[in-house]
Amino acid sequence: MYTQAMSVGPQDAPSSKIKSAEEMQREAAFEARIDAGDFIEAKDWMPEHYRKTLVRQISQHAHSEIVGMLPEGNWITRAPTLKRKAILLAKVQDEAGHGLYLYSAAETLGTSRDQMLDALHSGKAKYSSIFNYPTLTWADIGVIGWLVDGAAIMNQVPLCRCSYAPYARAMIRVCREESFHQRQGYESLLVMMQEGTPEQKAMVQDAVNRWWWPALMMFGPADKDSPNSEQSIRWGIKRVTNDQLRQRFVDATVPQAEILGITLPDPDLKWNEARGEHDFGAIDWAEFWRVVGGDGPMNRERLGARVKAWEDGAWVREAALAHARKQATKEQAA
Amino acid sequence: MSTSTTQNEWPLWEVFVRSKAGLDHKHCGSLHAADAKMALQMARDVYTRRQEGTSIWVVQSSQIVASDPGEKGMYFDPMEDKVYRHPTFYELPESVNHM
Numbered sequence: 001m002y003t004q005a006m007s008v009g010p011q012d013a014p015s016s017k018i019k020s021a022e023e024m025q026r027e028a029a030f031e032a033r034i035d036a037g038d039f040i041e042a043k044d045w046m047p048e049h050y051r052k053t054l055v056r057q058i059s060q061h062a063h064s065e066i067v068g069m070l071p072e073g074n075w076i077t078r079a080p081t082l083k084r085k086a087i088l089l090a091k092v093q094d095e096a097g098h099g100l101y102l103y104s105a106a107e108t109l110g111t112s113r114d115q116m117l118d119a120l121h122s123g124k125a126k127y128s129s130i131f132n133y134p135t136l137t138w139a140d141i142g143v144i145g146w147l148v149d150g151a152a153i154m155n156q157v158p159l160c161r162c163s164y165a166p167y168a169r170a171m172i173r174v175c176r177e178e179s180f181h182q183r184q185g186y187e188s189l190l191v192m193m194q195e196g197t198p199e200q201k202a203m204v205q206d207a208v209n210r211w212w213w214p215a216l217m218m219f220g221p222a223d224k225d226s227p228n229s230e231q232s233i234r235w236g237i238k239r240v241t242n243d244q245l246r247q248r249f250v251d252a253t254v255p256q257a258e259i260l261g262i263t264l265p266d267p268d269l270k271w272n273e274a275r276g277e278h279d280f281g282a283i284d285w286a287e288f289w290r291v292v293g294g295d296g297p298m299n300r301e302r303l304g305a306r307v308k309a310w311e312d313g314a315w316v317r318e319a320a321l322a323h324a325r326k327q328a329t330k331e332q333a334a
Numbered sequence: 335m336s337t338s339t340t341q342n343e344w345p346l347w348e349v350f351v352r353s354k355a356g357l358d359h360k361h362c363g364s365l366h367a368a369d370a371k372m373a374l375q376m377a378r379d380v381y382t383r384r385q386e387g388t389s390i391w392v393v394q395s396s397q398i399v400a401s402d403p404g405e406k407g408m409y410f411d412p413m414e415d416k417v418y419r420h421p422t423f424y425e426l427p428e429s430v431n432h433m
Contacts, residue, residue, distance in 0.1 A: 043403045320368035
């Protein structure tokens with residue numbers, strides 16, 4: 001569900017070693033395939049930098065799905081009705097599934113699941129900064145569906161045409177399942193705004209105020225500060241730039257906010273007739289980098305929860321494997 | 335690939351789902367599971383949350399033998415000039431053209 005800022009995090013410079021004639025030939029053939037709109041499959045030859053970029057992007061996307069279950073999981077036991085609880089459970093289960101599709105896609109590139117989890121747990125790999133904010137009220141759950149999933153969908157739809165086919169296939173599946181996530185969030189807010197008490201309406205507005213700017217940050221740094229975007233676009237790993245996606249998201253969200261009857265917390269947000277788009281205020285990039293760098297409100301807690309779950313589950317993983325081996329030996333003996 | 339942790343990883347399985355009776359099983363993804371029974375159960379949870387299937391096959395990924403993408407041309411291109419294998423190659427009078 002949630003990608004962002006994939007160009008954020010440790011970058012690998014393109015290899016500067018001298019290439020052999022054969023390698024250059026292969027690279028030229030690869031570039032030609034990309035230019036022709038061909039899909040690249042797992043066993044096809046690809047430049048090392050293409051592989052590394054994809055592993056980083058897909059694994060960070062997978063981590064985001066998994067870590068993204070934590071802020072929402074926080075409200076499962078406190079959902080206001082059985083209906084809302086069932087919906088939230090289904091959504092969180094979807095996120096787990098999306099994480100698994102993506103880990104599988106990344107594994108086709110020759111990186112093991114354990115290596116990727118290691119990178120997450122050691123803090124080497126990033127996940128979407130949005131999950132380092134707390135879910136303080138029930139309205140946060142609706143707003144996450146509406147804005148956070150909305151931003152994620154905006155980001156992910158173009159990835160269904162990613163040049164790396166296993167990733168594109170995973171994204172098609174994810175996008176198909178995800179539209180319910182945004183709709184259920186918006187609908188739950190609609191109920192609160194139309195039938196709720198003044199306190200409940202205020203709660204929705206407060207949640208929107210807290211999530212609006214972090215949601216805009218989900219698209220990653222501005223294009224001018226996103227040096228790897230260009231290469232990713234050339235390779236068809238990325239199809240639309242961060243700023244273009246952010247603009248699309250703002251333009252799509254403004255009318256939805258009006259119908260909801262809430263205000264987006266940006267005094268500079270207004271329609272620009274000449275551009276045919278909305279203008280909006282400056283994003284606090286210092287906050288973005290602080291959160292990406294590990295110093296957001298919930299970074300330590302989120303990572304701590306993941307590491308604890310992994311460590312607490314170790315005996316189960318080992319026992320299941322030991323059982324499987326024992327059964328296999330028994331079968332062989334019989 | 336061969337880090338020390340990988341040895342404790344559950345093996346990888348490929349998942350094939352038949353979306354409805356009458357259709358083929360189609361590859362839809364992969365997952366890790368300790369054994370076949372667990373792989374089936376997890377495939378159900380991961381790949382058929384919205385009634386996408388009526389039957390599931392799982393097979394350990396290491397058991398799949400695949401053609402070499404590097405030999406794709408050598409392998410598949412010879413069929414390109416055998417147009418006579420297609421019905422459209424044969425021109426027949428209009429009156430019998432729908433046989």
